[in-house]
């Protein structure tokens with residue numbers, strides 16, 4: 001924390017520009033040694049930018065740059081920060097960086113700038129984690145969820161719960177210290193009210209994780225079915241690309257094909273698989289094995305059926321297989337354009353009330369199919385876009401632990417346990433919540449989180 005650190009914040013490789021960032025006590029001093037501009041860096045006003053050159057000790061110019069000076073505490077790290085906009089590319093950025101190191105900076109570790117922002121109290125741990133999520137967001141909605149967390153919406157919710165519980169705990173502690181004012185019954189009531197209030201809020205956050213996780217990590221959707229039912233055609237339709245080979249020969253797809261699509265703002269990892277059937281062809285047979293493996297990792301399954309032949313016994317077996325996975329799925333009946341007889345259509349609908357009827361060739365029913373995917377992602381909640389979402393599995397785990405601990409506190413209070421036992425449970429619940437914001441997070445956890453960052457962030 002005492003050192004001044006420097007790193008390249010932009011992506012490595014040929015580019016128009018690159019940004020080199022430096023943070024720490026000696027940032028201005030070090031920058032001043034290598035920068036020649038109209039005024040010295042030490043005299044430059046804070047939060048301004050100036051044009052100049054980076055020069056070596058031997059007066060060799062390395063690059064023309066723009067230098068931004070930002071004095072603590074109104075900076076990303078809350079320390080003195082210098083940013084140098086130079087030309088992109090390996091050579092120039094490498095030379096400038098080395099020059100900074102020679103003059104007293106040291107290489108920044110992955111995520112170290114953000115870690116300093118956390119340690120210096122500008123953001124909490126959940127906000128720091130959101131920084132990476134913003135960088136890695138796959139769709140507009142994913143990015144919105146990450147930005148909300150970065151702006152502190154989750155922290156705000158958590159702090160509200162934390163404050164309520166802390167006040168209750170303080171109340172109990174007064175009671176324990178001054179037993180002569182015997183308010184125990186009143187305290188138990190207060191604990192119960194507060195625990196219930198906190199649990200309701202926690203439940204809401206925990207429930208948002210199904211959707212939050214999908215926005216952050218994407219949703220794995222696997223298309224399975226017999227050969228020739230139109231699985232690859234569906235992948236091509238949804239990706240709007242001719243990604244997979246489509247022919248009328250059953251057994252066309254031999255390998256697992258994955259593509260990412262954005263459906264209604266939800267990042268979906270779509271997997272097309274080889275048609276499942278008994279086969280003697282060794283290559284196809286490996287494909288079938290891979291299809292069955294792909295099923296296991298699915299968050300959601302699209303079971304493709306041929307509407308002209310949907311009572312095929314092989315489909316029954318496939319359906320059983322899909323149901324045995326315990327994963328949510330939708331049966332999709334394709335090639336409805338060929339089915340003309342209204343009676344047969346009625347029967348199909350009657351016997352398969354959950355089925356989605358489509359024709360890829362004629363583009364019918366596919367809007368219903370997409371809507372089903374979106375509905376699954378939302379879970380049973382509709383308006384999630386304005387809610388604070390939990391997107392991170394680490395957070396969800398701690399929220400559940402806090403919830404369970406409060407449940408135990410309620411049980412203890414209800415069964416006439418003494419106040420000190422109840423206080424213990426409340427403290428444990430607070431510890432769990434503090435691990436999300438970072439107040440009580442162990443150093444190893446904090447280090448592990450920042451080690452996943454990129455250098456220069």
Ligand SMILES: Nc1nc2c(ncn2[C@@H]2O[C@H](COP(=O)(O)OP(=O)(O)OP(=O)(O)O)[C@@H](O)[C@H]2O)c(=O)[nH]1
Pocket residue numbers: 225226227228229230231232233234245246247248249250251252253254273274275276334335336337338358359360361362
């Ligand atoms: N009539 C009609 N034909 C379709 C429709 N969708 C796909 N097909 C045709 O069905 C045939 C098989 O399509 P594919 O997408 O290759 O089927 P698949 O399920 O990937 O087949 P495999 O890879 O062999 O398992 C092709 O000739 C498609 O043109 C549809 O909605 N209506």
Ligand SMILES: [Mg+2]
Pocket residue numbers: 231232233244245252253272273274275
């Ligand atoms: Mg195929």
